[in-house]
Amino acid sequence: MKTPFHKRRWKAPVIIVLALLMINSCDHSYLDAIDNMEDYTYEGIFAVPLVSSSLSINDLIDTDELGGIETDEENLIWLVYKGRVFSAPATEIFSLSEQQYNFTVEIPNPGSKNTFEVEEDFPWNPVGDETLSRIKFLSGNYHIELEADQLIADGYTIDVQFEILNSQAADSNPLSGQFSAIQPADINLEDAIIEFKNDTNSFSVLFTIEIGGTGNPDNAPYEISISQSMQQPAYDFIYGYFGQITFPVGNTEIELGLYKNANLAEVFFEAPNIEVISKNSFGAPMALVFHEFFASNNDDESIDINYQYQEDHWYVNSPDAPGDTAFTVELLDRSNTNIDEVMNIRPVSVYYDVSGQLNPEGDSSVENFIKHYSHMSIDVEVNLPLFGRVDNFELQDTLELSSIRDLPEEIEWMEIKLTMENGFPFEANVELYFVDENNQIFGALFGEPDPKNIIEAAPTDPVTMIVTENVKKDPIFISLSQDKIDDIRNAEGFILEVNFNTYNHELEQSVKILDNYRIGIEMGVRVKVKATLSDDD
Known part of the structure; x- marks a missing residue:
């Protein structure tokens, strides 16, 4: 320490x-x-x-x-040079988009039957290849309205009760409400939970349609249109599979002041190292891809930093439960890198260009989770203990x-x-x-x-x-x-x-x-x- x-x-x-x-x-x-x-x-x-x-x-x-x-x-004593490669909250990596879904219902003969039940799936259009299983909303609005112009013109009335199946409002009751041709409905989604149907990216809504009044049945069957929308949805947490989202981590450099004003030197460090430190509270497998990673000196000479264990990805640990943070420390030292060659050029900076990817193996059977305050940060430290000659x-x-x-x-x-x-x-x-x-x-x-x-x-x-x-x-x-x-x-x-x-x-x-x-x-x-x-x- x-x-x-x-x-x-x-x-x-x-x-x-x-x-x-x-x-x-x-x-x-x-x-x-x-x-x-x-x-x-x-x-x-x-x-x-x-x-x-x-x-x-x-x-x-x-x-x-x-x-x-x-x-x-x-x-x-250690000389420590620190640089933050990346720091981003969950919403910059994974966010919810507004959703819209319309469907029609046929009313064959209002006079013979006054109550109709319809169960309809609301399909959620993903941003990528994610599959959602459960959302708890931080905020948002569920809006629903209908059009039944001919039915109303013929003298009928229409009222619709609805319930989002496998849902829970803030008061622990199902999300439900009522709307009509002249009165739409809005449901506050704050603290609400919606369970999605298995691997379908959809949830079900049960509609109970009641037709009243005496109209002319000669224009039957009637067609009514129901419009639903999820407006400005924001999540508290999500479960599901988020797909192989690739996100830019960034490119920057760490300045090493040790050789900034040094002209001639043979410096040997017994135990120099570079630490890549990741802090991750995303509940999903994650990996980093270093596109460039090199050191350069005052003479514009550069040398790649080679890590012998590096594959296509550097894997980052993920937490076991929402709210936890997993730490990953990748230690690059004399045993697994060319760090002696790097120090021999008297470097004044270390440069890196990195991107990240969720679910690098593409295994959709692995359930992911994310909280709205989940965070991902990546730091790079060049550590030079004053132990050498x-x-x-x-x-x-x-x-x-x-x-x-x-x-x-x-x-x-x-x-x-x-x-x-x-x-x-x-x-x-x-x-x-x-x-x-x-x-x-x-x-x-x-x-x-x-x-x-x-x-x-x-x-x-x-x-x-x-x-x-x-x-x-x-x-x-x-x-x-x-x-x-x-x-x-x-x-x-x-x-x-x-x-x-x-x-x-x-x-x-x-x-x-x-x-x-x-x-x-x-x-x-x-x-x-x-x-x-x-x-x-």
Whole structure:
């Protein structure tokens, strides 16, 4: 079970250059009151503590860029990238259409018989190849009316009582009512149940027709027309066989921020995986069809994600009873996919195009059910546990540090002192480059030929692959000469480059990054300022 973080986030590499943000011009206004004073050049060196902090992994990375962070029972940290493939309620997959059915009844001789019984089937026209056996309505209206113009013209009256057989209204009585030639009938279907005849997609209605009055029988036989309609029907639940409905699930992609700003890297994950998670409350066999499923990188290279158990369909579990939800987790890992090949291209996205199908085997003997609140959702998660090794993982980021360019002219030199105690099993080299208006690098903070080795890796146990002790490195002194300070002032922008390697990566030893690892940072700065004081100041 992975648990998500809910903590603040820092752009951690920026910590290294925070010292440059803390320098402000000296205020010499208190000397204004001194008159007739000869010009005097003042020189002073100041030491100021800037940072003393202990950072976790959640402080060190920006989860908006690199993905969500979760932990498991071991406190092992996972990068989790989630995407919703599909989410739809029942009515978007299966709905009821309005129904209309008309039929005629012949009245041979009203004078010899005044009451007639007629049983007529109301055929339900399906949207697809479904076969319905039972519907409980959420809402809707059953409307019925008749036409008997000649019968009425000859002086007769007509009244009809009706009952929908094998039905139940909200009050538990059969759905029934009465109508005539001048008064149609409407029945509210809310909470009503209608049972359908076996495999016919129809239900039966019993009509009792009563003819009254004295008319001229010379125009017999008479023909009356009865019109029925199901208006705006909506279901609470349905039983039956819904056919092989195919529905679009959708196409989208998951962005993987891990390699978004990475230039060079050999990263090996011990246990990467992709989970396809389905939540289904449709009471019908269901399957997914992945038409496309691939990963791509910053160089527009792509590779198909091949799943060795994949057939024409990926089957989704269905619930046993209305109101239940069935979960299906399809785990794609090293044992059944080419996920190592996928990770080798340093993917920045995973793309998928999926459709779904009810009753993929076409077995109409399987009874289906569906509730109006039934729901189908499909999520895809790319899970990267921080368990593995890294060789030359290089991150670059453009920084907007405009205040650095405003360093006061009185500064002659600066020296930053950095002390770090590292509990993480990785080392890091850091460089801050200065760029001109054409985004060309013309200088660097730490100097040539190599970036500064700021962080030394903490050792790990070769069996558990967990850090055994923290490493405290000797203080690092970063000197900024006047020329370096001038470069900073003249820079149009800055590029931060951080190069990571895990402990003993050259021996292919994997490590685990746990939630309780910390890195301690203490930073201070010494500044030499030189100012000329005169009676004009």
